[in-house]
Amino acid sequence: MNQEKMPLFEKMNQFQQQQPISFHVPGHKNGNILPSAAKQMYENILSLDVTELPGLDDLHAPQGVIAEAESLAASYFRTDHTFFLVNGTTAGNLAMILATCQANDKVIVQRNSHKSIMHGLELSGARPIFISPIFDKAVDRYTTPSVETIEQALKVHPDAKAVLLTYPDYYGETYNLGDMIQVAHSYQIPVLVDEAHGVHFSISDLFPPSSIELGADIVVQSAHKMAPAMTMGSFLHVNSTLVSQERVAYYLQMIQSSSPSYPIMASLDIARAYLATRTKEDLDYVMDSVTRVKNIFQKSQHWKVIHSADPLKLTLHIKDGVSCEDAAHFFEQEGIHPELVTHNQILFIHGLAPFDKVKQLENAVKSVNDQLKNRLDHDTIELSNLFIKPMQELALSYHTINKHEIVQKSFYEAIGDIAAEAVIPYPPGIPIILKGEVITHEQIGFLEQLIDKGITIQHRDINNGLRVLK
Numbered sequence: 001m002n003q004e005k006m007p008l009f010e011k012m013n014q015f016q017q018q019q020p021i022s023f024h025v026p027g028h029k030n031g032n033i034l035p036s037a038a039k040q041m042y043e044n045i046l047s048l049d050v051t052e053l054p055g056l057d058d059l060h061a062p063q064g065v066i067a068e069a070e071s072l073a074a075s076y077f078r079t080d081h082t083f084f085l086v087n088g089t090t091a092g093n094l095a096m097i098l099a100t101c102q103a104n105d106k107v108i109v110q111r112n113s114h115k116s117i118m119h120g121l122e123l124s125g126a127r128p129i130f131i132s133p134i135f136d137k138a139v140d141r142y143t144t145p146s147v148e149t150i151e152q153a154l155k156v157h158p159d160a161k162a163v164l165l166t167y168p169d170y171y172g173e174t175y176n177l178g179d180m181i182q183v184a185h186s187y188q189i190p191v192l193v194d195e196a197h198g199v200h201f202s203i204s205d206l207f208p209p210s211s212i213e214l215g216a217d218i219v220v221q222s223a224h225k226m227a228p229a230m231t232m233g234s235f236l237h238v239n240s241t242l243v244s245q246e247r248v249a250y251y252l253q254m255i256q257s258s259s260p261s262y263p264i265m266a267s268l269d270i271a272r273a274y275l276a277t278r279t280k281e282d283l284d285y286v287m288d289s290v291t292r293v294k295n296i297f298q299k300s301q302h303w304k305v306i307h308s309a310d311p312l313k314l315t316l317h318i319k320d321g322v323s324c325e326d327a328a329h330f331f332e333q334e335g336i337h338p339e340l341v342t343h344n345q346i347l348f349i350h351g352l353a354p355f356d357k358v359k360q361l362e363n364a365v366k367s368v369n370d371q372l373k374n375r376l377d378h379d380t381i382e383l384s385n386l387f388i389k390p391m392q393e394l395a396l397s398y399h400t401i402n403k404h405e406i407v408q409k410s411f412y413e414a415i416g417d418i419a420a421e422a423v424i425p426y427p428p429g430i431p432i433i434l435k436g437e438v439i440t441h442e443q444i445g446f447l448e449q450l451i452d453k454g455i456t457i458q459h460r461d462i463n464n465g466l467r468v469l470k
Contacts, residue, residue: 001075003276008069009266011055016047025051025259050262059084059260060253069269076276077202077212077237081245083252084268085220085234086260089196090116092220092236094123094255096192097164099247100218101126103399105161108153111387112142113166114194115429115458118422122398122435129157130434132387139306140317140344142387144175149390151183156391158187166194167211170340170428171347172310178214190217190242199235199271200226200312200352203278206287208309217243226312226351229271233264278352287311289354296361297348302327302372306345314348325454326375327368334364340427343381343453381449385442386432394436396469401436405470408461411444417468425450426458439468 022029031046050056057064066084073082085092093116101107103125109117111130121128131149133142144166154160163184168174181191193211195201199221201210212219217240223229236252238245290311297305297314302322306315318324328341340347355361395418396404406420416438423433423443432450433443451457 001072003072003076004273005072006069006266006269006273007065007072008057008262008269011065012048012050012262012266015050015053015056020053024053045263048263048266051259056262059086059256059265060258066265069265069272073235073268073272074237076272077210077235079212079219079237079239081238083236083238083248084265085236085252085256086232086264087256088224088232089114089194089220089222089234090119091252091255092234093117093194094120095236095248095251096218096220096243097121097126097162098124098251098255100162100190100192100243102161104397106157106159107162107164108150108157108160108189109164110145110166111392112169112430113164114196115422115424115431117164117166117194118431118434125397125399126161127397128394129153129160130392132390132392135384135387137384139171139173139315141171141342141383143169143173145180147176147179147183150180153391154183154187154189160187160189163189163191164194165191165211166196168195168198168208168308168310170197170430171306171315171345172197172308172313174208174309177211177216178209181211181215185215185242188242190240192216192218193220195219196222196234197225197310197313199223200275201310203275204280204283206283206311212237212239215239218248223268223271226349227271228267228274228352230261230264230267232261233268233271235268285354286350286352290314290350292358293348293350293355293361296358296365299365300369302369303346312350312352314350316346316348318344318346322372323375327372330368330371331364334360334367336361336364341455342425343450343455381446383446386446392437394434395438396436398436401469406467407470408465408467410465411448414439414466414468415441415444420467420469421459423447423462423466424458425455429458433466439466 028046031043052058057066070082097120101124105126107126107128109128111132131145131153133144136143167177184191193216195211201207219237221235223233224231303316303318306317324344338346339349419433422431422435424431
């Protein structure tokens with residue numbers, strides 16, 4: 001198939017050039033109804049923000065240009081079918097869980113998964129068997145479960161309906177996913193992968209293999225994270241005889257908007273074409289840029305650069321005695337905005353665009369180094385005892401939890417109680433306390449330290465404690 005084609009985008013562009021008269025939604029009328037202050041910024045994009053008009057197809061029953069665009073994506077990614085998502089990878093994660101799991105079904109789940117995975121489990125009523133990740137001292141964080149843990153979980157729970165994993169992690173690190181998939185498939189159990197940060201793995205062997213290539217049954221990718229798609233644009237790939245493509249389509253229709261965004265769908269068409277047409281010269285240019293940026297970041301006595309499997313992810317591990325919060329703040333003052341800040345690491349995403357503001361970055365690194373000389377932080381956070389058990393189940397089922405009366409308690413009063421809600425630092429959106437698990441002293445200690453260091457917690461009322469079951 002001709003991967004240079006962008007059938008949906010081309011059809012929308014052709015439609016817009018005809019200067020159509022709108023007697024239909026949306027209400028901005030092809031970008032004509034706008035406050036003057038917003039007109040310059042929004043007028044062009046809103047001229048493409050149309051609805052299911054003749055010739056523009058329907059996301060939920062594609063037979064024309066959307067079907068052609070999805071087929072081009074499936075051909076490029078080498079899948080049985082690729083669905084366009086306009087509600088982000090969150091919608092894909094929910095749909096793949098609902099399509100494979102029902103109430104009380106056992107599901108083996110990586111403990112440090114995104115909150116959307118947990119929400120999908122709750123919506124399905126499944127019974128999660130959480131498998132803990134390993135703490136990697138080399139990078140000072142929890143990474144992934146081991147193959148041995150997966151094997152143990154499947155031996156104990158061979159009747160599980162699915163295995164849910166995240167690959168790569170937020171920092172671009174990968175693991176031996178292929179062996180895990182083989183183990184699960186030996187039990188005829190499908191593997192569902194949240195590959196939000198790996199859409200670009202398909203470009204070249206400069207990057208790790210995608211979980212699609214490794215044999216995963218359903219893979220969800222955020223095209224907007226590493227490819228040139230609009231925010232909320234994602235792909236869901238089905239490549240399996242163990243899951244029903246029709247069930248996936250059914251739940252996507254249920255979960256996604258009935259008025260899908262055409263600009264987001266067109267950007268997925270554009271993103272696929274962009275990925276498919278990268279040349280060796282394009283990638284050499286990007287890799288040269290990555291090397292230059294890494295060399296600039298390495299000029300510091302206050303941090304070390306951690307290299308991950310994905311070369312486009314650059315992590316600064318802030319050394320003990322230095323304030324990570326201050327370092328991130330100083331970078332932002334210099335106009336350099338990172339993707340993620342934790343208590344001890346700052347993640348920068350280089351992306352697929354060659355970096356051209358070299359002098360600004362050099363000046364920023366020098367300025368941050370100078371400002372950190374007198375800004376010390378002697379507090380350290382102990383993480384290695386956060387997930388002790390290799391396997392863990394919730395104390396109560398989601399159905400039972402939702403029938404219980406809920407009370408609010410201070411952090412330390414809540415220790416030993418069952419959490420009525422998840423507690424989630426964001427980003428990366430991975431819960432440190434799960435809804436339905438018994439709250440531990442270690443979790444509360446870690447939570448307090450994160451708050452003290454200014455890490456954002458996605459919680460409406462965290463300063464007044466936690467909601468627990470009475």
